[in-house]
Amino acid sequence: MARTARSWPAAWFLAPAVLLVGALVLYPIGQTVWWSFHDATGRGAVGGANYADVVTTPRIRQALFNNAVWILVAPNLVTAAGLLVAVLAQRVRRAAAVRVVLFMPMAISLVSAGITFRLVYDESPDRGVVNAVVVGVHDAFVPPAPYPGARARDGQGLVAGGGAVQTGRTVAAGETVLLPLLGLEPDRLPPTARPAPAPAPGAGIGGVVWSDFTAAGGRPGVIDPGELGLPQVEVEILRDGAVVARTRTAGDGTFRLPQLTGQGYVVRLTAANFTEPFAGLTWLGPALVTPAMIGVYIWVWAGFAMVLISVGSAAIPKETVEAARVDGAGDWQILRKVTVPLMRPVIVLVLLTLTVNVLKVFDLVLVVAPESAQGPASVLALEMWRSSFGDIGRASALGVLLLVLALPGVLFNVHRLRRSER
Numbered sequence: 001m002a003r004t005a006r007s008w009p010a011a012w013f014l015a016p017a018v019l020l021v022g023a024l025v026l027y028p029i030g031q032t033v034w035w036s037f038h039d040a041t042g043r044g045a046v047g048g049a050n051y052a053d054v055v056t057t058p059r060i061r062q063a064l065f066n067n068a069v070w071i072l073v074a075p076n077l078v079t080a081a082g083l084l085v086a087v088l089a090q091r092v093r094r095a096a097a098v099r100v101v102l103f104m105p106m107a108i109s110l111v112s113a114g115i116t117f118r119l120v121y122d123e124s125p126d127r128g129v130v131n132a133v134v135v136g137v138h139d140a141f142v143p144p145a146p147y148p149g150a151r152a153r154d155g156q157g158l159v160a161g162g163g164a165v166q167t168g169r170t171v172a173a174g175e176t177v178l179l180p181l182l183g184l185e186p187d188r189l190p191p192t193a194r195p196a197p198a199p200a201p202g203a204g205i206g207g208v209v210w211s212d213f214t215a216a217g218g219r220p221g222v223i224d225p226g227e228l229g230l231p232q233v234e235v236e237i238l239r240d241g242a243v244v245a246r247t248r249t250a251g252d253g254t255f256r257l258p259q260l261t262g263q264g265y266v267v268r269l270t271a272a273n274f275t276e277p278f279a280g281l282t283w284l285g286p287a288l289v290t291p292a293m294i295g296v297y298i299w300v301w302a303g304f305a306m307v308l309i310s311v312g313s314a315a316i317p318k319e320t321v322e323a324a325r326v327d328g329a330g331d332w333q334i335l336r337k338v339t340v341p342l343m344r345p346v347i348v349l350v351l352l353t354l355t356v357n358v359l360k361v362f363d364l365v366l367v368v369a370p371e372s373a374q375g376p377a378s379v380l381a382l383e384m385w386r387s388s389f390g391d392i393g394r395a396s397a398l399g400v401l402l403l404v405l406a407l408p409g410v411l412f413n414v415h416r417l418r419r420s421e422r
Contacts, residue, residue, distance in 0.1 A: 016341050027404065035396035042392045047224065050397035060398070062377040066290055067405075068360060070379065073293050073355035079347060081298055082305025086313060087335060091308070099310065103303035110300065114367030117296045121283040123369070131280030144277040146190065146232055151274075153180040153212050156221040163271030166238075172263030173204055179269060180212030180221050192387055194252040196229035205265055206256030209233045229253020233273050238266040286376035289369050293377065296364060301357075305350050312346030313339060356409040359402055380405075 034044050036050055054060050081283050085102055089095045092223030105113065117318045118132065125135045152158035152165045158179065171177055176199040182293070196210035210229045218224035234261035237245040237257060244265075283292045315341065362381035369377040380402055387395035390398045 165267035177207035204258035
């Protein structure tokens with residue numbers, strides 16, 4: 001009787017919290033489960049039709065697949081990045097300042113981060129930072145074509161094929177071939193370009209490659225005063241379909257191969273002269289949009305993992321690390337066999353927290369993915385939001401599915417919390 005009397009004050013103090021939990025958590029969950037068995041209006045019962053629809057609709061199945069990718073990739077990469085940064089931050093001066101800077105993205109909402117990275121992933125290298133870096137690295141190993149977009153002038157006996165330009169007839173030794181090109185802006189010609197000379201006979205096979213355009217007009221296919229030759233154009237000479245000689249044009253656009261004799265040659269300007277420059281990757285296209293968004297998520301949440309792991313690493317006894325160093329263990333061995341095993345509870349906590357968190361990813365997908373990639377990039381939370389505007393039954397079924405997927409992580413965390421208290 002005395003014990004019951006003592007429990008009443010505790011019950012009165014707990015009552016407001018219980019009422020709030022019931023009104024804001026339990027009742028909405030129960031109502032959502034109820035609606036999941038009803039039609040789009042929430043009035044007519046349809047049984048498990050909404051759950052069957054979730055499994056059979058291609059767009060929702062794609063969202064399920066994307067959620068699986070998020071769960072398998074994002075938490076592991078964020079945790080690995082946080083672990084790496086936490087370990088490296090201990091080795092630099094002003095480690096606290098470094099941690100603050102790395103944690104700052106957590107202060108930015110996912111909507112703001114999505115808007116920022118929508119610009120970072122812009123397809124144009126002039127605006128998108130990522131593509132600017134990719135293009136710079138690519139061009140360092142594969143130089144861009146000198147004359148992208150150039151084409152042969154019509155009616156001058158030149159034919160185009162496979163991106164290359166070649167003579168439509170065979171030529172013989174002693175001929176000088178005229179190869180006029182169009183589509184070149186005068187201000188984008190190389191500074192080494194000199195005025196193209198009049199064709200001159202000579203031994204072997206020679207020719208002139210020039211920009212057949214002047215602001216004052218001119219005669220098509222004729223080298224007019226002021227028209228510039230095109231230097232460093234790659235020229236191939238073919239005979240019976242095989243390449244027999246190669247050369248490049250001089251600063252005035254001329255070339256000559258005096259060693260060639262006979263006839264039956266075809267002069268070809270290779271496609272490498274005219275290919276469009278590498279413009280980077282379509283990061284927000286259907287193929288790469290999910291990895292691009294996971295990259296944004298890592299940027300935002302790596303600071304969270306770093307802080308928790310740093311706290312966990314600070315609790316490791318220094319004597320343990322010093323004993324490992326005395327035994328001859330290197331930095332990598334200490335990390336793999338001492339630090340990580342002792343921090344396993346913290347690492348598991350971070351992984352589970354992030355796993356539950358990625359199930360709720362919604363605003364990042366909505367903001368970053370363009371309309372054309374919304375389908376391939378969709379996730380369950382986004383589909384639930386979309387369905388809630390017209391089909392309350394399907395939206396509720398998706399909400400229940402998200403709850404079921406998140407429950408294992410939540411229950412495991414509760415179990416760990418109770419075990420740590422004991």
